[in-house]
Amino acid sequence: xxxxxxxxxxxxxxxxxxxxxxxxxxxxxxxxxxxxxxxxxxxxxxxxxxxxxxxxxxxxxxxxxxxxxxxxxxxxxxxxxxxxxxxxxxxxxxxxxxxxxxxxxxxxxxxxxxxxxxxxxxxxxxxxxxxxxxxxxxxxxxxxxxxxxxxxxxxxxxxxxxxxxxxxxxxxxxxxxxxxxxxxxxxxxxxxxxxxxxxxxxxxxxxxxxxxxxxxxxxxxxxxxxxxxxxxxxxxxxxxxxxxxxxxxxxxxxxxxxxxxxxxxxxxxxxxxxxxxxxx
Amino acid sequence: xxxxxxxxxxxxxxxxxxxxxxxxxxxxxxxxxxxxxxxxxxxxxxxxxxxxxxxxxxxxxxxxxxxxxxxxxxxxxxxxxxxxxxxxxxxxxxxxxxxxxxxxxxxxxxxxxxxxxxxxxxxxxxxxxxxxxxxxxxxxxxxxxxxxxxxxxxxxxxxxxxxxxxxxxxxxxxxxxxxxxxxxxxxxxxxxxxxxxxxxxxxxxxxxxxxxxxxxxxxxxxxxxxxxxxxxxxxxxxxxxxxxxxxxxxxxxxxxxxxxxxxxxxxxxxxxxxxxxxxxxxxxxxxxxxxxxxxxxxxxxxxxxxxxxxxxxxxxxxxxxxxxxxxxxxxxxxxxxxxxxxxxxxxxxxxxxxxxxxxxxxxxxxxxxxxxxxxxxxxxxxxxxxxxxxxxxxxxxxxxxxxxxxxxxxxxxxxxxxxxxxxxxxx
Numbered sequence: 001x002x003x004x005x006x007x008x009x010x011x012x013x014x015x016x017x018x019x020x021x022x023x024x025x026x027x028x029x030x031x032x033x034x035x036x037x038x039x040x041x042x043x044x045x046x047x048x049x050x051x052x053x054x055x056x057x058x059x060x061x062x063x064x065x066x067x068x069x070x071x072x073x074x075x076x077x078x079x080x081x082x083x084x085x086x087x088x089x090x091x092x093x094x095x096x097x098x099x100x101x102x103x104x105x106x107x108x109x110x111x112x113x114x115x116x117x118x119x120x121x122x123x124x125x126x127x128x129x130x131x132x133x134x135x136x137x138x139x140x141x142x143x144x145x146x147x148x149x150x151x152x153x154x155x156x157x158x159x160x161x162x163x164x165x166x167x168x169x170x171x172x173x174x175x176x177x178x179x180x181x182x183x184x185x186x187x188x189x190x191x192x193x194x195x196x197x198x199x200x201x202x203x204x205x206x207x208x209x210x211x212x213x214x215x216x217x218x219x220x221x222x223x224x225x226x227x228x229x230x231x232x233x234x235x236x237x238x239x240x241x242x243x244x245x246x247x248x249x250x251x252x253x254x255x256x257x258x259x260x261x262x263x264x265x266x267x268x269x270x271x272x273x274x275x276x277x278x279x280x
Numbered sequence: 281x282x283x284x285x286x287x288x289x290x291x292x293x294x295x296x297x298x299x300x301x302x303x304x305x306x307x308x309x310x311x312x313x314x315x316x317x318x319x320x321x322x323x324x325x326x327x328x329x330x331x332x333x334x335x336x337x338x339x340x341x342x343x344x345x346x347x348x349x350x351x352x353x354x355x356x357x358x359x360x361x362x363x364x365x366x367x368x369x370x371x372x373x374x375x376x377x378x379x380x381x382x383x384x385x386x387x388x389x390x391x392x393x394x395x396x397x398x399x400x401x402x403x404x405x406x407x408x409x410x411x412x413x414x415x416x417x418x419x420x421x422x423x424x425x426x427x428x429x430x431x432x433x434x435x436x437x438x439x440x441x442x443x444x445x446x447x448x449x450x451x452x453x454x455x456x457x458x459x460x461x462x463x464x465x466x467x468x469x470x471x472x473x474x475x476x477x478x479x480x481x482x483x484x485x486x487x488x489x490x491x492x493x494x495x496x497x498x499x500x501x502x503x504x505x506x507x508x509x510x511x512x513x514x515x516x517x518x519x520x521x522x523x524x525x526x527x528x529x530x531x532x533x534x535x536x537x538x539x540x541x542x543x544x545x546x547x548x549x550x551x552x553x554x555x556x557x558x559x560x561x562x563x564x565x566x567x568x569x570x571x572x573x574x575x576x577x578x579x580x581x582x583x584x585x586x587x588x589x590x591x592x593x594x595x596x597x598x599x600x601x602x603x604x605x606x607x608x609x610x611x612x613x614x615x616x617x618x619x620x621x622x623x624x625x626x627x628x629x630x631x632x633x634x635x636x637x638x639x640x641x642x643x644x645x646x647x648x649x650x651x652x653x654x655x656x657x658x659x660x661x662x663x664x665x666x667x668x669x670x671x672x673x674x675x676x677x678x679x680x681x682x683x684x685x686x687x688x689x690x691x692x693x694x695x696x697x698x699x700x701x702x703x704x705x706x707x
Contacts, residue, residue, distance in 0.1 A: 084596065086520045109599045117597040123590035125609060135608070136598035186594070193598055 065248030122182035124174030160188035180211025330679030480673035491656030498565020507576030543638030579621020623696035
């Protein structure tokens, strides 16, 4: 389904007032987010084919698979970041709390405050640390006063485990931090708008092992409050962090389930080869 | 057996490569020096010939302001002062200095030593100091352009008398004035405060400067917002389809259209269709804006493209609308590049003559323009006009006008550098 991005913005729908409720299979009701027969095309070439996956609350769902298998396309279709790509076309549905996010009446801005995202390469705004975190709450009018905004920023930095390192230099540029700190700043920026779900697209691929460890600890802590979907190339990371794992291969999900199951007793030959390091 | 290991390129080949490197470097260096040499030759020529225009020869006259001269006309105060015959006062004063000049021809030659503008200078003095009426005043008045040329050495004394603009008798008078310290060159305020004139010693570039300033202002006010918005639309919002690429191709081609064509367009649309005033900086600025627009759009798009897409994605991911993402994050980062393009376009517009000719900004305008619809001319047009004048004194003024134009362009570029640095160090 191709959606006119700007048009959908002009018809804002506030939280909890959605009137249309698309049909959703019963067994998926427990899921925080679920996709059903999701297919994504870039032009005429398909990137994802009929992917159906459930993502549950307060769990870490890891998406693994070789490069070019559609993991990033999948995670970007969960908060409609693919909308920015002109030639991208989407079929099927993605449900968030039982409502299809690709419904034409759906407001993308509101969706993205519910589904935050952390990117592969740390991408802080070239502004101060404070401004980086304050930007989201400010444009959404989440804080009435300066003090309130300050509270949100400090709280977000605290939860991202960055506050102790930066509290004395909140006005220095976010870009002056180290790579690991920048990535935690991006996480703080994402949680500042109080999303339900945080999508992470290989958040540690540009970081050294120490910084990676800090992020992983952070993800484990954040799990209590948020639903996390993480794309990773590191099998160990998926195993350490995640509750559920989905293995992508050439644009479809080959196998998904409990992380331990997928790693210990993979049903599919291709999954077995991948998780045991025979390929990839 | 294994293959033999590669031991590096042959020494011969290596030498050839190094030679090619050296050759290329020296050719590149040569072209840089050649460009610099041409530039400095140009500067030396313009500066040396323009420097003289900054000074103007003046003659000290003693003028007796008889109160009887100021009683003839009706009314009082300024009105009465303006009625007085200042030309006669000046002539009488210089004749008093050289009472031996009796014949008509000699009297005419005597009067020709001072500029015809001298009478206005005396009038201005009296208007400011009306209490001096009835007294005798000493006042420096502008000498004629021929006297000026003589004092600056551009008119040679040893030229044959029949082709020399100054007669032998005039030379004697001038020598006498000089001996009495009543002939000297002073700073040429006229050049920077007055409008155009047929007499070189009374001609100034203030009118052209104001005209240029107004035109460029109008040009900037129109082309900058339009150009920035157009580039934002094309880069961030336009759907990728045939219509958009058609637009893009046309904008790129527009940048290469000869400027006189824009002038014709302005003539047909702004003057003939919309009936806007002729020779006005408003219309000039609008025509220059048409010309500058494609440059700004192209530079703006390049600048927006060079902002990493990850910044925009980051903004979108926290729920910024596309317009917020562009205006809060992409545009500030693209601003230095956009400004550079704008200044380059504006500097080009500042030096443009052809489109202004078509909309009548080539007129002979004496009064300084005050509003945007007053008739005016522009600096490059003034250069073009003066370079056509037969009087020798206009040659140095042409060079001076070129220098002022270059200073304008330099100031614009400096502004661009300052603005760019300001925007870049903000982060």
